[in-house]
Amino acid sequence: MxxxxxxxxxxxxxxxxxxxxxxxxxxxxADADRAAEVLAASDLRGVDSHGVARLHTYFDxxxxxxxxxxxxxxxxxxxPATATVDGDNGLGLVVxxxxxxxxxxxxxxxxxxxxxxxxxxxxxxAGYYPLKALERGLIGWAxxxxxxxxxxxxxxxxxxxxxxxAIAFPCATEPPVVIDLASSATAYGKIExxxxxxxxxxEGWAIDKDGNPATRPEQMxxxxxxxxxxxxxxxxxxxxxxxxAMVDILxxxxxxxNWGPFAPPFALRQEIPARSVGKGIGHAFGAMRIDGFIDxxxxxxxxxxxxxxxxxxxxxxxxxxxxxxxxxxRIAEAERRKTGIPLLAAVVADLRDISQKTGIPxx
Amino acid sequence: MxxxxxxxxxxxxxxxxxxxxxxxxxxxxADADRAAEVLAASDLRGVDSHGVARLHTYFDxxxxxxxxxxxxxxxxxxxPATATVDGDNGLGLVVxxxxxxxxxxxxxxxxxxxxxxxxxxxxxxAGYYPLKALERGLIGWAxxxxxxxxxxxxxxxxxxxxxxxAIAFPCATEPPVVIDLASSATAYGKIExxxxxxxxxxEGWAIDKDGNPATRPEQMxxxxxxxxxxxxxxxxxxxxxxxxAMVDILxxxxxxxNWGPFAPPFALRQEIPARSVGKGIGHAFGAMRIDGFIDxxxxxxxxxxxxxxxxxxxxxxxxxxxxxxxxxxRIAEAERRKTGIPLLAAVVADLRDISQKTGIPxx
Numbered sequence: 001m002x003x004x005x006x007x008x009x010x011x012x013x014x015x016x017x018x019x020x021x022x023x024x025x026x027x028x029x030a031d032a033d034r035a036a037e038v039l040a041a042s043d044l045r046g047v048d049s050h051g052v053a054r055l056h057t058y059f060d061x062x063x064x065x066x067x068x069x070x071x072x073x074x075x076x077x078x079x080p081a082t083a084t085v086d087g088d089n090g091l092g093l094v095v096x097x098x099x100x101x102x103x104x105x106x107x108x109x110x111x112x113x114x115x116x117x118x119x120x121x122x123x124x125x126a127g128y129y130p131l132k133a134l135e136r137g138l139i140g141w142a143x144x145x146x147x148x149x150x151x152x153x154x155x156x157x158x159x160x161x162x163x164x165x166a167i168a169f170p171c172a173t174e175p176p177v178v179i180d181l182a183s184s185a186t187a188y189g190k191i192e193x194x195x196x197x198x199x200x201x202x203e204g205w206a207i208d209k210d211g212n213p214a215t216r217p218e219q220m221x222x223x224x225x226x227x228x229x230x231x232x233x234x235x236x237x238x239x240x241x242x243x244x245a246m247v248d249i250l251x252x253x254x255x256x257x258n259w260g261p262f263a264p265p266f267a268l269r270q271e272i273p274a275r276s277v278g279k280g281i282g283h284a285f286g287a288m289r290i291d292g293f294i295d296x297x298x299x300x301x302x303x304x305x306x307x308x309x310x311x312x313x314x315x316x317x318x319x320x321x322x323x324x325x326x327x328x329x330r331i332a333e334a335e336r337r338k339t340g341i342p343l344l345a346a347v348v349a350d351l352r353d354i355s356q357k358t359g360i361p362x363x
Numbered sequence: 364m365x366x367x368x369x370x371x372x373x374x375x376x377x378x379x380x381x382x383x384x385x386x387x388x389x390x391x392x393a394d395a396d397r398a399a400e401v402l403a404a405s406d407l408r409g410v411d412s413h414g415v416a417r418l419h420t421y422f423d424x425x426x427x428x429x430x431x432x433x434x435x436x437x438x439x440x441x442x443p444a445t446a447t448v449d450g451d452n453g454l455g456l457v458v459x460x461x462x463x464x465x466x467x468x469x470x471x472x473x474x475x476x477x478x479x480x481x482x483x484x485x486x487x488x489a490g491y492y493p494l495k496a497l498e499r500g501l502i503g504w505a506x507x508x509x510x511x512x513x514x515x516x517x518x519x520x521x522x523x524x525x526x527x528x529a530i531a532f533p534c535a536t537e538p539p540v541v542i543d544l545a546s547s548a549t550a551y552g553k554i555e556x557x558x559x560x561x562x563x564x565x566e567g568w569a570i571d572k573d574g575n576p577a578t579r580p581e582q583m584x585x586x587x588x589x590x591x592x593x594x595x596x597x598x599x600x601x602x603x604x605x606x607x608a609m610v611d612i613l614x615x616x617x618x619x620x621n622w623g624p625f626a627p628p629f630a631l632r633q634e635i636p637a638r639s640v641g642k643g644i645g646h647a648f649g650a651m652r653i654d655g656f657i658d659x660x661x662x663x664x665x666x667x668x669x670x671x672x673x674x675x676x677x678x679x680x681x682x683x684x685x686x687x688x689x690x691x692x693r694i695a696e697a698e699r700r701k702t703g704i705p706l707l708a709a710v711v712a713d714l715r716d717i718s719q720k721t722g723i724p725x726x
Contacts, residue, residue: 077654077655077656077657078474078655079473079474079475079652079655080443080444080473080474081443081444081470081473081474081475081476081655082474082475082651082652082655082656083655083656084656084657107444110442110443110444110473111441111442111443111444111445111476111477112442112444112445112475112476112477113444113474113475114474114475114651114656116656116657139617151676151679152673152676152685153685153686154678154679154682154683154684154685154686155676155677155678155679155684155685156676156677156678156679156680157676157677159672159673159676159685165606167609169612169616177608177612179605179606179608179609180605181599181601181602181605181606182602183602184599185593185598185599186597186598186599202597202598204597204598205598207679210680211677211678211679211680211682212679212680229592229593229599229602229603230548230592230593230599230603231598234549234565234567235548235549235565235567235568235594235598236544236547236548236549236592236593236603238544238686238688239544239545239546239592240592240593240599241688242542242543242544242688243528243542243544243606245540245542245673245688246530246542248669249532249540249666249669253532253662253665253666253669254502254651254653254656254657254662255656255657256657256661256665259665259669260669260672260673261672277665277668278665288445288477288617289442289445290617291440292440292441292442292444292445292446293440293445293446293447293477293479293617293618294440294447294479294617294618294619298619299616299617302616302619302622302640302641303612303616305640306611306612306616306622306623309522309623309624310515310522310608310623313514313515313518313519313520313522314518314519314520314574315517315518315519315574316514316517316518316519316570316574316575317519317573317574317575319517319574320517321517321518322515322516322517322518322522323516323517323601325601325604325605325608
């Protein structure tokens with residue numbers, strides 16, 4: 001959270017409100033509950049940008065009929081270890097869990113699998129999906145594309161989404177290692193926070209509309225672009241661009257979704273691309289059976305050792321020391337299960353607006 | 364190449380010399396030819412750091428008996444879409460191609476596959492392996508760990524290798540998209556070049572032995588560490604660390620190889636870790652059948668469109684504009700097939716030294 005004022009809400013109340021909002025549009029009960037669970041997982045894990053803070057956007061898209069509330073999610077092509085899933089323009093929060101479950105089932109059957117998904121919408125926090133794999137003792141990964149925001153290295157316009165990659169590994173007694181990263185140098189939310197504060201942004205985050213380094217958030221927002229992870233050629237910006245391209249191709253070109261700059265918008269304020277090259281946006285999911293490689297007990301012991309070894313790294317001066325991927329989210333969840341979820345006033349106002357428009361009680 | 368003086372050698376001569384050097388130690392003919400091919404692919408594609416410039420290191424390791432020239436590479440555990448391969452402490456240039464071929468065969472059979480490899484050694488350029496997948500019409504990827512050089516974000520010591528990720532996608536008429544990136548902010552070779560030139564290094568590349576930002580190459584070389592892709596917390600250094608961790612776990616923990624700081628050294632100058640947690644270093648390979656997801660002709664058409672769309676990105680001022688991943692290597696190969704391979708005087712001296720010690724003629 002930033003240092004702005006917040007109010008705390010129990011997660012159960014937010015989950016219930018989200019589920020009822022989805023049901024209001026005719027989303028079937030089980031799908032609405034699952035979609036609300038994906039949002040709640042974000043709120044619990046401290047990924048505020050992907051939780052109920054986005055409920056109003058889903059609400060808007062459902063209100064306008066841009067998302068199909070009763071999607072018939074189906075496999076359109078498959079082999080034992082692959083599938084392409086067509087999400088029937090459903091909520092990504094519904095299509096994502098169903099397609100991910102197909103990847104998990106296929107991996108359970110033959111050891112590993114990859115599922116690519118077209119005709120879908122924003123699927124929430126990427127890290128949610130590998131967590132579902134962990135529940136079944138599998139290694140799981142997830143990717144998705146999103147509306148263009150990021151310039152390829154040496155480009156002067158938005159061509160790629162922030163295209164995240166998430167993967168999780170179980171330990172025996174230590175908490176799991178959960179890696180969840182966007183392939184951009186920073187998140188658009190951090191540009192918005194800087195704008196609200198009237199603060200400058202560091203070089204390496206963004207460019208302006210002409211492709212020059214942006215130092216004020218408005219320069220990025222008004223027609224500029226985020227930079228890929230690595231930022232400059234010297235510091236590896238071609239690598240972040242390469243990762244974003246990989247996510248784009250695996251999630252979209254492979255499934256028949258809209259890739260690159262043609263990803264349809266998630267929010268109303270975003271421009272609709274002039275051209276369509278496929279159906280909806282795309283996701284990709286994968287999973288692996290640990291016993292397809294090694295004795296799972298031995299894997300767990302080695303992972304425990306891995307976590308303890310990295311946690312014991314000599315810390316750099318003036319830093320908290322090395323963090324195990326997934327630790328901040330796990331710590332946030334333990335805290336928030338006690339305190340409730342801290343919501344900014346603007347988010348509370350959004351939820352009240354939904355309440356007013358739908359008649360679903362919020363407080 | 365840097366701006367240092369070079370001499371040109373035909374690729375066939377270098378390939379022949381490499382193969383005969385491997386055979387000198389009893390590496391079977393087919394294995395020696397394959398190992399020489401991996402090195403030659405690097406030299407052709409302009410990845411000078413991973414070609415014959417490293418032959419003397421392989422020579423050293425074979426001379427000392429640290430690498431098994433007649434390795435019996437075998438599957439030790441498998442499911443239809445997974446395998447763990449034990450490389451029997453062979454040359455990574457031999458174990459890698461064999462394990463990769465297993466991944467390709469399994470993907471051909473069931474649609475996708477993942478193979479993790481232990482008890483192996485340095486496998487050369489990561490991008491070589493997905494190129495072999497392309498020859499069979501598959502999407503392929505490769506990863507490997509290596510001797511510790513990189514600090515996790517907020518750490519003050521070397522804990523991870525430069526752990527590369529490579530993946531390649533075929534097009535219909537455009538050249539393939541070949542992504543090949545290390546998960547560090549920069550390559551160790553660039554630190555060495557700065558040292559030879561007496562030049563400073565940019566902030567974001569490395570830290571000194573106490574974990575403070577390094578500005579001189581010696582500060583990194585003498586007990587410091589490279590930084591992960593993203594460099595600082597603000598610019599996404601936790602993401603590069605997360606990617607390096609992913610590569611480390613998929614290549615090593617999953618196969619039973621030495622992970623993290625315990626990776627055995629590749630070169631004689633590198634320290635041997637006090638502890639061993641597995642066998643050798645690790646690789647991971649994966650492959651996917653395109654027709655397990657989409658009509659391959661349609662995939663090819665969309666990839667052509669993808670490449671042309673990204674190539675047409677508005678360029679940022681003062682840059683060459685957006686580069687398609689794989690283009691620089693393809694252009695280098697076309698050039699080098701005509702001019703021969705440019706080798707630095709130090710590399711030529713290394714090859715002459717091998718020639719002198721083995722009696723294999725070099726010039």
